[in-house]
Amino acid sequence: MLGLYLHRDSAVHRLGAGVKMGGLLAATLVVLALPGALGALAAGLLGLGLLVAAKLPVGRVLRELRAPVVMLTLLFGCQALLAGTGWAETLAAVTRFAALILLATLMTLTTKVADMVDLFERLFSALRPLGVNPAKMALMLALTIRFIPLLAEQVREVRMAQQARGVERNIAALFVPLLVKILRLADDLTAALDARGYDPTDDGRHT
Amino acid sequence: MLSTRDLVLSALFAALVAGLGMAPPIPLGFLPVPITAQSLGVMLAGALLGAKRGGLALLLFVLLVAAGLPLLAGGRGGVGVLMGPSGGFVLAFPVGAFVTGLLAERFATGANPIRLFAVCAIGGILAVYAGGIPWLSVVAGMPLEKAALAVMAFIPGDFIKAGIAAFAAAAVRRAGVLPTAHA
Amino acid sequence: MIELRAVTHAYGDRAVLRDLSLSIRERRVAILGGNGSGKSTLARMLNGLIVPSSGVVTVDGLDTRTDGRAVRQRVGFVFQNPDVQIVYPTVEEDVGFGLKARKVAKDEIARRVTTVLDRYNLTRYRHQPAHQMSGGEKQLLAIAGVLVLEPAHVVFDEPTTLLDLRNRRTVIQVIRELPQKAVVVTHDLDMVMDFDRALVLEEGRIVIDDVPAVAVPAYVARLG
Amino acid sequence: MIELRAVTHAYGDRAVLRDLSLSIRERRVAILGGNGSGKSTLARMLNGLIVPSSGVVTVDGLDTRTDGRAVRQRVGFVFQNPDVQIVYPTVEEDVGFGLKARKVAKDEIARRVTTVLDRYNLTRYRHQPAHQMSGGEKQLLAIAGVLVLEPAHVVFDEPTTLLDLRNRRTVIQVIRELPQKAVVVTHDLDMVMDFDRALVLEEGRIVIDDVPAVAVPAYVARLG
Ligand SMILES: Nc1ncnc2c1ncn2[C@@H]1O[C@H](COP(=O)(O)OP(=O)(O)OP(=O)(O)O)[C@@H](O)[C@H]1O
Ligand SMILES: Nc1ncnc2c1ncn2[C@@H]1O[C@H](COP(=O)(O)OP(=O)(O)OP(=O)(O)O)[C@@H](O)[C@H]1O
Ligand SMILES: O=C(O)CCCC[C@@H]1SC[C@@H]2NC(=O)N[C@@H]21
Ligand SMILES: [Mg+2]
Ligand SMILES: [Mg+2]
Numbered sequence: 001m002l003g004l005y006l007h008r009d010s011a012v013h014r015l016g017a018g019v020k021m022g023g024l025l026a027a028t029l030v031v032l033a034l035p036g037a038l039g040a041l042a043a044g045l046l047g048l049g050l051l052v053a054a055k056l057p058v059g060r061v062l063r064e065l066r067a068p069v070v071m072l073t074l075l076f077g078c079q080a081l082l083a084g085t086g087w088a089e090t091l092a093a094v095t096r097f098a099a100l101i102l103l104a105t106l107m108t109l110t111t112k113v114a115d116m117v118d119l120f121e122r123l124f125s126a127l128r129p130l131g132v133n134p135a136k137m138a139l140m141l142a143l144t145i146r147f148i149p150l151l152a153e154q155v156r157e158v159r160m161a162q163q164a165r166g167v168e169r170n171i172a173a174l175f176v177p178l179l180v181k182i183l184r185l186a187d188d189l190t191a192a193l194d195a196r197g198y199d200p201t202d203d204g205r206h207t
Numbered sequence: 208m209l210s211t212r213d214l215v216l217s218a219l220f221a222a223l224v225a226g227l228g229m230a231p232p233i234p235l236g237f238l239p240v241p242i243t244a245q246s247l248g249v250m251l252a253g254a255l256l257g258a259k260r261g262g263l264a265l266l267l268f269v270l271l272v273a274a275g276l277p278l279l280a281g282g283r284g285g286v287g288v289l290m291g292p293s294g295g296f297v298l299a300f301p302v303g304a305f306v307t308g309l310l311a312e313r314f315a316t317g318a319n320p321i322r323l324f325a326v327c328a329i330g331g332i333l334a335v336y337a338g339g340i341p342w343l344s345v346v347a348g349m350p351l352e353k354a355a356l357a358v359m360a361f362i363p364g365d366f367i368k369a370g371i372a373a374f375a376a377a378a379v380r381r382a383g384v385l386p387t388a389h390a
Numbered sequence: 391m392i393e394l395r396a397v398t399h400a401y402g403d404r405a406v407l408r409d410l411s412l413s414i415r416e417r418r419v420a421i422l423g424g425n426g427s428g429k430s431t432l433a434r435m436l437n438g439l440i441v442p443s444s445g446v447v448t449v450d451g452l453d454t455r456t457d458g459r460a461v462r463q464r465v466g467f468v469f470q471n472p473d474v475q476i477v478y479p480t481v482e483e484d485v486g487f488g489l490k491a492r493k494v495a496k497d498e499i500a501r502r503v504t505t506v507l508d509r510y511n512l513t514r515y516r517h518q519p520a521h522q523m524s525g526g527e528k529q530l531l532a533i534a535g536v537l538v539l540e541p542a543h544v545v546f547d548e549p550t551t552l553l554d555l556r557n558r559r560t561v562i563q564v565i566r567e568l569p570q571k572a573v574v575v576t577h578d579l580d581m582v583m584d585f586d587r588a589l590v591l592e593e594g595r596i597v598i599d600d601v602p603a604v605a606v607p608a609y610v611a612r613l614g
Numbered sequence: 615m616i617e618l619r620a621v622t623h624a625y626g627d628r629a630v631l632r633d634l635s636l637s638i639r640e641r642r643v644a645i646l647g648g649n650g651s652g653k654s655t656l657a658r659m660l661n662g663l664i665v666p667s668s669g670v671v672t673v674d675g676l677d678t679r680t681d682g683r684a685v686r687q688r689v690g691f692v693f694q695n696p697d698v699q700i701v702y703p704t705v706e707e708d709v710g711f712g713l714k715a716r717k718v719a720k721d722e723i724a725r726r727v728t729t730v731l732d733r734y735n736l737t738r739y740r741h742q743p744a745h746q747m748s749g750g751e752k753q754l755l756a757i758a759g760v761l762v763l764e765p766a767h768v769v770f771d772e773p774t775t776l777l778d779l780r781n782r783r784t785v786i787q788v789i790r791e792l793p794q795k796a797v798v799v800t801h802d803l804d805m806v807m808d809f810d811r812a813l814v815l816e817e818g819r820i821v822i823d824d825v826p827a828v829a830v831p832a833y834v835a836r837l838g
Contacts, residue, residue, distance in 0.1 A: 425750025
């Protein structure tokens with residue numbers, strides 16, 4: 001499941017979203033600039049340190065890394081086999097990207113969506129002269145995160161309903177009702193946003 | 208001006224692309240770029256929402272990936288991955304959706320699946336590859352022609368995706384629940 | 391006061407509300423009626439989510455067509471399906487959403503969120519993802535998200551349908567104790583017996599308008 | 615006969631059904647319980663939509679894990695939210711969908727669709743877009759779409775929640791007259807009083823299993 005905010009009382013959690021995001025960006029650049037193994041080692045140690053400092057359940061967080069690591073191993077491993085890239089290089093690439101994914105995961109686990117979205121809003125206000133509405137971008141980012149589990153639920157339900165009606169596996173029969181449902185859901189979600197006082201003409205300026 | 212409905216639709220399709228990431232990615236073997244279902248989302252967003260909202264949907268997706276959410280197939284995310292060999296494709300997703308949408312608004316406003324297929328193929332394949340190939344060539348240190356040739360391995364899968372997107376979009380159009388492209 | 395004057399509404403060429411005129415001043419008003427009789431359409435009209443095809447709806451003197459925004463500030467709306475109403479991923483952020491949209495200061499938001507979570511027994515979920523809550527808890531969250539804005543009126547569209555006996559009882563109690571005026575659309579006749587007024591819709595027209603003690607039995611009798 | 619042996623189910627690490635063993639032979643069985651107690655999970659298990667994390671579910675001797683498809687031909691399922699069940703844009707096409715998937719001849723489909731639409735008062739919607747119907751109308755449509763397939767058992771997950779009094783009565787009557795065996799999940803205690811058996815779930819365990827005359831008052835008492 002989506003590695004979203006996990007509440008703990010820790011210094012890492014209290015760090016500003018901007019600091020964390022900036023740090024993540026800087027760390028990524030450094031790791032990618034350093035020679036493979038060294039970068040991976042540096043990022044891995046940093047990640048583990050932060051993991052402990054954030055008082056997060058170490059086992060659970062590392063378990064979230066399992067799928068991406070398998071994936072990375074397959075990706076780069078096959079390449080080593082077929083294209084003759086060196087094994088050392090492959091190992092370095094896998095660990096480097098795994099460590100970067102760990103850092104990214106820590107960012108999302110320790111930062112509230114609202115804070116992250118506020119950060120984006122501040123960043124986007126620089127683009128206001130280009131016609132970008134930062135408040136709208138921010139709201140959409142939050143909505144997207146909220147909609148992911150909602151959509152996963154719709155997919156599950158539509159699949160079950162198809163099966164219950166005797167259609168076991170049919171991509172078209174899955175996508176058509178799913179899309180119809182999403183578009184219909186959009187009506188209610190829009191009404192609900194309006195009902196909760198959202199004003200689309202608001203340009204997000206704090207007056 | 209984006210209406211509330213536009214916001215909701217873009218966010219819903221961004222979430223749909225994220226949801227497509229739950230389908231397991233297939234590694235090709237000779238390239239560090241997997242076959243994923245997510246480019247199907249690029250085509251659907253463009254074809255059903257149009258250029259502006261579709262492009263926006265994929266932009267949201269890319270921003271969330273950049274922010275570190277593990278939304279790429281196989282649970283990956285973060286700037287690191289975007290700077291990796293497959294990053295160019297992902298960064299081109301918004302362009303792909305925008306182009307698909309633009310073409311759909313011009314040439315495939317009805318429920319004709321063949322037109323929709325063409326539109327999805329141009330936006331969801333050509334435009335996406337145009338970003339992906341040069342990036343791959345630079346990051347993986349491959350000559351451009353070699354990268355372009357290797358990427359042809361995605362074509363059969365991407366044609367199937369364009370077919371699914373065209374069929375689904377046509378059916379949805381017939382159901383009459385589609386928001387107008389320029390609301 | 392909510393007022394409808396000669397209100398008609400059609401989706402495409404399908405008329406669902408026909409020439410309604412009505413003033414709502416009572417504290418608790420029920421809207422009853424069969425499936426498809428136009429209840430949800432009418433309810434959404436009361437805060438300008440839908441504007442009538444013809445006729446005028448006003449809330450405390452404000453026209454929903456021209457002052458939609460101000461009207462929605464006065465009239466809260468609780469949907470039947472709480473899932474559509476949840477905007478932010480975690481409970482705390484979601485309850486704060488409406489306040490943020492109104493530019494309330496951050497610490498004031500935190501304070502009001504705390505109060506309202508406490509009132510609806512949601513404090514222990516404060517930092518949890520809303521989508522992991524049960525149906526009943528989500529319904530309470532949706533109500534909390536509306537009431538934190540302290541609207542003058544609240545409209546509920548079938549708020550108890552997905553709830554078990556215990557949660558249903560909780561929500562009925564919440565509505566009963568609400569300081570605001572409330573309009574409740576429901577099929578649950580028991581819950582409206584102590585209301586001040588009940589309207590029964592049939593094919594977009596009000597066919598009964600009386601106190602529940604009279605209106606409810608008349609409605610049941612009408613169904614034959 | 616539907617049989618569960620030592621059935622346990624968890625979503626991730628959250629256990630929602632705990633060691634259930636149970637044989638269902640009665641014509642009418644009710645499943646009651648609070649929000650989140652595991653009712654829908656259990657219901658979906660009865661036709662193999664969900665297979666248990668451990669334990670075995672069989673329907674007329676067929677294992678839902680290995681013969682899912684055959685089981686689903688025998689057990690119809692009506693969902694709580696009709697929206698998920700509707701596949702095709704118009705009412706007529708949608709009701710015919712299951713028959714088409716079973717390769718029934720075209721004129722036979724038309725005949726059976728006509729009969730079933732008539733039975734559920736949906737004839738006037740025949741050519742209308744299904745997703746524009748009201749909640750109650752959609753629920754009737756979903757039921758029609760399942761019953762047109764004439765399954766041997768039918769499982770209903772809260773079939774009356776969105777319905778008005780008249781439609782609720784219709785659906786209750788439909789279930790009462792169903793020649794098939796039926797398992798009904800519901801919060802509507804009145805509708806199950808004439809059933810043959812009622813099970814009450816609490817945190818994934820059966821805490822009451824008796825005739826409704828005994829089980830229902832015991833359940834209400836348990837809620838305190
Ligand atoms: N967006 C729409 N487009 C077209 N028709 C609609 C739309 N919304 C509702 N209708 C139709 O309008 C009629 C009234 O709908 P409404 O939702 O107001 O009924 P209701 O009284 O709330 O019913 P229920 O008790 O089933 O919720 C229904 O017949 C419905 O099919
Ligand atoms: N796909 C899923 N993934 C994770 N958790 C789930 C899933 N489906 C259900 N649950 C959880 O399992 C528990 C039991 O769910 P279930 O739907 O069976 O309850 P229910 O008795 O039908 O409740 P209700 O009366 O609200 O419909 C709930 O706490 C729910 O949040
Ligand atoms: O998840 C990633 O790392 C990005 C994957 C990008 C995959 C590209 S999109 C176009 C082409 N078609 C595929 O199936 N894969 C590639
Ligand atoms: Mg309604
Ligand atoms: Mg349920």
